[in-house]
Amino acid sequence: MGTNQSWGGRFTQAPDTLVAQFTDSQTYDRILYRQDILASQAHARMLGTQGVLTQDEAKTLIEGLSKVLAEIEAGKFTWRASLEDVHMNIEARLTELVGSVGKKLHTGRSRNDQVGLTFRLFVADEMTVWQDKLRALIETLCTKAKAEQTTLLPGLTHLQPAQPICLAHHLLAYAWMFKRDCERIDDAKKRVRISPLGAAALAGTTYPLNPYEVAKDVGFPAVYPNSLDAVSDRDFVIEALSCASILMMHCSRLCEEFILWAHPSFAFLTLPDAYATGSSIMPQKKNPDVCELVRGKSGRVYGHLLGILTVMKGLPLAYNRDMQEDKEGFFDTTTTVINSLGVLTGLITHLTFRRDRMLAACKQGFLNATELADYLTQKGLPFREAHHVTGRAVALAESKGVCLEDLDLPTLQSLDPRIAEDVYPVLDPKTAVARRETLGGTGPVSVAKQIEDLTQWLNHA
Numbered sequence: 001m002g003t004n005q006s007w008g009g010r011f012t013q014a015p016d017t018l019v020a021q022f023t024d025s026q027t028y029d030r031i032l033y034r035q036d037i038l039a040s041q042a043h044a045r046m047l048g049t050q051g052v053l054t055q056d057e058a059k060t061l062i063e064g065l066s067k068v069l070a071e072i073e074a075g076k077f078t079w080r081a082s083l084e085d086v087h088m089n090i091e092a093r094l095t096e097l098v099g100s101v102g103k104k105l106h107t108g109r110s111r112n113d114q115v116g117l118t119f120r121l122f123v124a125d126e127m128t129v130w131q132d133k134l135r136a137l138i139e140t141l142c143t144k145a146k147a148e149q150t151t152l153l154p155g156l157t158h159l160q161p162a163q164p165i166c167l168a169h170h171l172l173a174y175a176w177m178f179k180r181d182c183e184r185i186d187d188a189k190k191r192v193r194i195s196p197l198g199a200a201a202l203a204g205t206t207y208p209l210n211p212y213e214v215a216k217d218v219g220f221p222a223v224y225p226n227s228l229d230a231v232s233d234r235d236f237v238i239e240a241l242s243c244a245s246i247l248m249m250h251c252s253r254l255c256e257e258f259i260l261w262a263h264p265s266f267a268f269l270t271l272p273d274a275y276a277t278g279s280s281i282m283p284q285k286k287n288p289d290v291c292e293l294v295r296g297k298s299g300r301v302y303g304h305l306l307g308i309l310t311v312m313k314g315l316p317l318a319y320n321r322d323m324q325e326d327k328e329g330f331f332d333t334t335t336t337v338i339n340s341l342g343v344l345t346g347l348i349t350h351l352t353f354r355r356d357r358m359l360a361a362c363k364q365g366f367l368n369a370t371e372l373a374d375y376l377t378q379k380g381l382p383f384r385e386a387h388h389v390t391g392r393a394v395a396l397a398e399s400k401g402v403c404l405e406d407l408d409l410p411t412l413q414s415l416d417p418r419i420a421e422d423v424y425p426v427l428d429p430k431t432a433v434a435r436r437e438t439l440g441g442t443g444p445v446s447v448a449k450q451i452e453d454l455t456q457w458l459n460h461a
Contacts, residue, residue, distance in 0.1 A: 020082065026081060026085050026086055030079055033072050033086055034069065036086055037066075039214075042213075044062050046213045046217070047207075049210065051208070052208065053107065061098065065094060087111055109197060110200045110231070112199070113197050124192045127192065130341070136345050140345050141348065144351070145168035145172050148171065150444075151355045151358060152358060153268065154364075154365065161365025163432065165433060167353060176454075178247065181243065181247040191235065191239060192239070194236075195222070196223075199227035201318075202319065211223040231319045234308065240333075241330065242305060244333050244334075245298070245301050248302075252294060254344070256291075258351075259288045268353065269354060271288055275290045275346065275350065290344075300333075305329075307329050308325070359429075363403055363429075369391075370390075372386075372393060373386040374426075376416060379418040379419075
């Protein structure tokens with residue numbers, strides 16, 4: 001016999017050295033050790049309960065697996081490439097510790113359903129960490145918003161001046177996005193947290209297993225109703241990567257705005273030194289590298305999502321080794337998401353906003369034009385006509401190089417006699433913001449309610 005592989009009974013020759021290296025996954029999937037041991041202990045416990053193993057055998061396996069866990073966490077575990085993956089490395093060490101009973105651990109299961117449960121546990125755990133990081137980011141945005149409820153800045157559409165809003169409202173828009181990310185992850189976890197154990201290789205097993213017991217033991221509320229689907233499914237990874245891609249898109253959009261705002265043309269904020277870098281040649285530079293990296297890493301996460309979709313699109317039922325490619329992309333993604341959310345939270349905590357620059361920018365680009373149109377509408381002019389009159393007012397002010405509020409009353413009245421002295425308070429950007437108290441608007445009452453609602457959600461999430 002030329003191979004020591006667990007599956008080597010029918011083989012007379014060991015794998016070629018290059019093949020062994022090519023198929024070796026323990027170099028990266030060893031990160032799953034904790035979840036694999038948890039799942040194996042649940043499986044052993046169930047085997048004992050069902051009488052497939054004796055209670056003493058099950059106890060020996062459970063205690064032996066705890067010893068393996070302790071060795072790994074103490075850095076005393078020897079990983080062997082010849083055993084291919086985390087699962088066989090753990091089983092082999094277990095057998096060394098407890099003897100031949102260790103060889104009974106795999107009774108009634110295959111690596112197909114074993115890997116499926118182990119990886120699902122890991123994905124669910126990591127998605128919970130994402131949610132913790134998202135809540136910290138939302139809390140930071142709410143804290144900043146509380147301090148900026150009276151700060152005005154230009155709201156943009158098409159990256160052009162549109163209407164004045166308050167900075168708190170702008171920050172809260174991202175807080176609501178990240179809240180949706182948390183909720184999206186919650187929904188996806190319902191489909192991640194389904195146990196495939198009991199499906200064995202693809203057809204189920206002849207042993208009297210109780211898959212519900214294993215699922216309950218590991219904290220999963222459901223089991224797969226179809227053994228083929230159980231070992232073939234990687235939707236849970238795809239959904240997780242989709243959630244990660246969307247939340248990274250939100251991070252990227254926020255970072256893009258900070259990059260713009262840090263530019264001297266805007267100068268809406270000052271980057272903290274600890275979250276910026278300099279240039280090797282230009283002494284004056286203060287580069288928003290943190291924001292740029294988060295923006296760039298969103299593409300990295302998208303790539304992993306596309307990668308697993310491409311892997312899965314042509315696979316027949318049931319398990320195929322192609323599916324081993326589901327892990328490295330997710331491992332890289334979860335590291336990217338956790339680090340990005342953490343660094344973005346720190347950046348926002350230490351950002352300084354230039355309120356004077358934001359207010360000055362509200363005077364450029366005729367952001368109060370809609371206020372004049374609404375004013376005329378309230379005076380009885382149909383909105384489309386009011387829109388036309390206001391457009392003429394903007395053109396006139398632009399030709400004179402002044403703002404709308406700088407046009408004197410006779411000039412405004414030459415455009416429409418309904419305009420009176422009371423138009424000037426309406427054209428003040430502070431008034432424009434204060435008047436917008438519709439649900440979700442930028443007015444102070446609306447913004448305060450948003451902060452309250454998000455805070456209550458954080459307290460109960």
